[in-house]
Amino acid sequence: MSIFETTSLRVAGVEVDGKTAKAISGRHNIIEMTQAAEDAVLRPRDSGAFGHNLRAALAARVARLAQDDVLASHYLARAGDKAALADPTETGAAQGLSAVLAFIDKVANQTRDIAAEDVSGLQAAGVEDADIVRLCELVAFLAYQTRLIAGLRLMQGAA
Amino acid sequence: MARVIHKFTRNVPHWQPRLTPVKLAEATPEQLEALQVTPSNTKVSDYVLTLAHDVESLKVRSPLFNAIMYDAGGLSRSERELGALAASMVNRCIYCAAVHADRHAKIEKDTTTTDALFAAGEKADLNPRDRAIFDFARKSAEAPPTAGAADMEALRQVGLSDAEILDLILSAALFGWANRLMHVLGDPVRKTEDA
Numbered sequence: 001m002s003i004f005e006t007t008s009l010r011v012a013g014v015e016v017d018g019k020t021a022k023a024i025s026g027r028h029n030i031i032e033m034t035q036a037a038e039d040a041v042l043r044p045r046d047s048g049a050f051g052h053n054l055r056a057a058l059a060a061r062v063a064r065l066a067q068d069d070v071l072a073s074h075y076l077a078r079a080g081d082k083a084a085l086a087d088p089t090e091t092g093a094a095q096g097l098s099a100v101l102a103f104i105d106k107v108a109n110q111t112r113d114i115a116a117e118d119v120s121g122l123q124a125a126g127v128e129d130a131d132i133v134r135l136c137e138l139v140a141f142l143a144y145q146t147r148l149i150a151g152l153r154l155m156q157g158a159a
Numbered sequence: 160m161a162r163v164i165h166k167f168t169r170n171v172p173h174w175q176p177r178l179t180p181v182k183l184a185e186a187t188p189e190q191l192e193a194l195q196v197t198p199s200n201t202k203v204s205d206y207v208l209t210l211a212h213d214v215e216s217l218k219v220r221s222p223l224f225n226a227i228m229y230d231a232g233g234l235s236r237s238e239r240e241l242g243a244l245a246a247s248m249v250n251r252c253i254y255c256a257a258v259h260a261d262r263h264a265k266i267e268k269d270t271t272t273t274d275a276l277f278a279a280g281e282k283a284d285l286n287p288r289d290r291a292i293f294d295f296a297r298k299s300a301e302a303p304p305t306a307g308a309a310d311m312e313a314l315r316q317v318g319l320s321d322a323e324i325l326d327l328i329l330s331a332a333l334f335g336w337a338n339r340l341m342h343v344l345g346d347p348v349r350k351t352e353d354a
Contacts, residue, residue: 020321020325022321023320023321023322023324023325024325026232026233026322026325027226027230027233027325027326027329029226029230030223030226030227030230030329033219033222033223033226034223036219036223037216037219037220037223040215040216040218040219041216044213044215044216045215046215048213065302065303066302066303066304067303107339107343108302109302109303110302111250111251111252111302111338111339111342111343112249112250112251112342114342114343116177116346118343119177119178119343119344120177123178129178129179129212130212130213132178132212132344133178133209133210133212133213133344134212134213134216136339136340136343136344137210137213137216137220137340139339140335140336140337140338140339140340140343141216141336143302143332143335143336143339144332144333144335144336145332146303146304146335147299147300147304147328147331147332147335148328148329148332150299150304150306151299151306151324151325151327151328151329151331151332152328154306154307154308154310154311155311155321155324155325155328157308157311
């Protein structure tokens, strides 16, 4: 895969002959590893309690919380039967996911307010420690990807 | 006994996990490989053992982290640390802020900038280049991100090249990730014996 075919560069609208392409090609290893990280959090071999469709829905939800509708659409198209959970107003109560969604939303957009009780609350709701780490990695990767994409868009616009 | 730290400091605290880290004796071959455990290297931090619960992510994140913070060329090491610090201050990741303020001060052999940031926050008196870098990284780290065209223009005005700007975008964004692991999965603590 060319770096220009990775999710982050496609969503940011970076083109192979664009004015930022030279600087970005200089960090091609980082762009390649960014795609590998996306694959690891969205489509891991061992997905624990959260299957690939649910992960895509959660990624779309976090992208929406970061106000990136283009990236949200990318993930929503992969969310299958879990697509409804990508809507930030959806509580997930019907699917037994209200504690998980509340945690994700807080980690995504109120990071500084996270406290020990947020983690112990998830444990009390029956989420395994390994799955708590998996959730954090998913949200945390999206925090990185949305900010990388936002920065790349600004670079192109202001060059 | 351990006391949780709530104020920014360059004195790097201990990191105490809020959940149970992977036990080395029970680690899978894939986890051991990601942890780089060898007969001569059996020391692994609680942080990395916690992240080993999601070994597929850990394996790809470590080299990505190192490339963004340390690869040659582009933005200087200390300016990448400033980007990391700005994000960590926005997200109030006390542990990350301590590590990266300490690195910034050591690379610069000067504590003036990080002293000012911890004393006055975003209103700190910074030189124009540090000001543009810090503001861009700080606004990128907000949730949702608020950096805009004027912030990008400010980076160009103080002389940052495209390669330097890309490295700043990457280091600030990377700490959007790192903060959401460190600050969420554990507490920064001072153990009483070294208080």
